[in-house]
Amino acid sequence: MASTTTSTRRHTFLGAGLPIGAVSEKTELVFPDAADLNRAWELGFFYLKAPEHLDLDSARQFGRELIDDSSVYRRIPKYGELEGFIALENNQQTKLALRRERWDQHYPAHIAAFGRRLDEMGIAIMREVLRQSRIPEPLWDRASGGYASGGGDAFLNFVHYDTRHPDWGLRPHTDYGFVTILDASAPGLQIEIDGQFEDVPVLQGHLIINFGEALNFITAYSDRAVTAVRHRVLSQRATDPVRHGIVYFANPDLDGMLLQFDTSGSARGSSSVEHFFARLERDLTTYQ
Numbered sequence: 001m002a003s004t005t006t007s008t009r010r011h012t013f014l015g016a017g018l019p020i021g022a023v024s025e026k027t028e029l030v031f032p033d034a035a036d037l038n039r040a041w042e043l044g045f046f047y048l049k050a051p052e053h054l055d056l057d058s059a060r061q062f063g064r065e066l067i068d069d070s071s072v073y074r075r076i077p078k079y080g081e082l083e084g085f086i087a088l089e090n091n092q093q094t095k096l097a098l099r100r101e102r103w104d105q106h107y108p109a110h111i112a113a114f115g116r117r118l119d120e121m122g123i124a125i126m127r128e129v130l131r132q133s134r135i136p137e138p139l140w141d142r143a144s145g146g147y148a149s150g151g152g153d154a155f156l157n158f159v160h161y162d163t164r165h166p167d168w169g170l171r172p173h174t175d176y177g178f179v180t181i182l183d184a185s186a187p188g189l190q191i192e193i194d195g196q197f198e199d200v201p202v203l204q205g206h207l208i209i210n211f212g213e214a215l216n217f218i219t220a221y222s223d224r225a226v227t228a229v230r231h232r233v234l235s236q237r238a239t240d241p242v243r244h245g246i247v248y249f250a251n252p253d254l255d256g257m258l259l260q261f262d263t264s265g266s267a268r269g270s271s272s273v274e275h276f277f278a279r280l281e282r283d284l285t286t287y288q
C-alpha cells in the first residue's frame with residue numbers, strides 16, 4: 001500500500017488508515033513501522049491495542065453499573081469541581097471522576113488495579129514522546145511534571161452520555177493534559193484531520209489515544225513537537241441510548257511547572273500548570 005495516499009486509505013478503509021500502536025512486553029510504545037508513528041505524531045491521535053492483561057470487560061461492566069440509581073458509587077462525594085460523582089445537567093452527562101490518589105479509597109480493587117495498568121500505558125506513551133523529542137532523558141521527569149516517572153496527576157473517569165439528547169455530545173476541543181486514553185462503547189468521536197472532522201470508528205480490542213495541549217507545549221522546542229488533536233463527540237443514537245466511556249487523563253502535577261526543554265537540555269520557556277490550564281479554559285471553555 002506504499003503508493004496509496006493517506007487520504008485515500010483513510011476513506012477507503014474507514015479507520016484502518018488511522019495509526020495503530022501497541023505496548024510491548026518491555027512496556028514500550030511500538031508501531032508496525034515508522035510511517036505509523038509519524039502519522040500518530042502528526043495527528044496527535046492513534047489507536048492502541050488493548051494489552052491482554054488489561055481487564056477491559058470488568059471495567060466496562062463497572063461503568064455500566066453506575067447507571068443504576070442504587071449504585072453505591074453514585075454516592076461518592078464531590079471533591080472540588082473535578083472529582084466525585086458528577087451530573088452535568090446541561091449536556092446530559094454524568095461521570096464518576098477520581099484522581100489517582102483516591103482510587104484505592106473509592107474504586108473497587110479491580111478498578112484501582114485497572115487504573116494502574118493505564119498508568120503504565122500512559123507512562124510508556126509519554127516516554128516514547130520524550131524519546132522522539134530528543135529532550136535529554138535525565139530531564140524527562142521535570143519535562144513531564146513528574147508524570148514520566150510515576151508522579152504527576154492522573155484521572156480515571158467513567159462517563160455516560162445520554163444519546164437521546166439532540167445536542168452535541170462534546171463540542172470541538174483539545175484535551176488539556178498530556179495524554180488521554182479512551183475506551184468508548186459507541187461511535188460518535190471525530191477528530192480533525194486537515195481541517196475536517198473525520199469519524200473515529202470503534203475498533204474492537206483497541207483504545208483511543210489523544211495527545212493534549214500540555215504535551216504540545218513541552219515538546220515545542222524539541223526535535224519533535226506533537227500535535228494536540230482537536231476532537232468532538234456527536235450525539236448518535238446507538239442501540240444502547242447511553243454512551244459509555246472510560247477516560248484516563250495523564251496530566252502534569254497541578255501544583256507544578258511545565259518546562260519547554262530543547263535537545264541540549266536548556267529550558268526555553270515555562271508556565272505554571274495552573275496558569276496554563278486557566279489560559280486553555282479561557283480560550284476553549286469546553287468540557288473534557
Ligand SMILES: [Fe+2]
Nearest residue numbers: 174175231288
Ligand atoms: Fe476530549
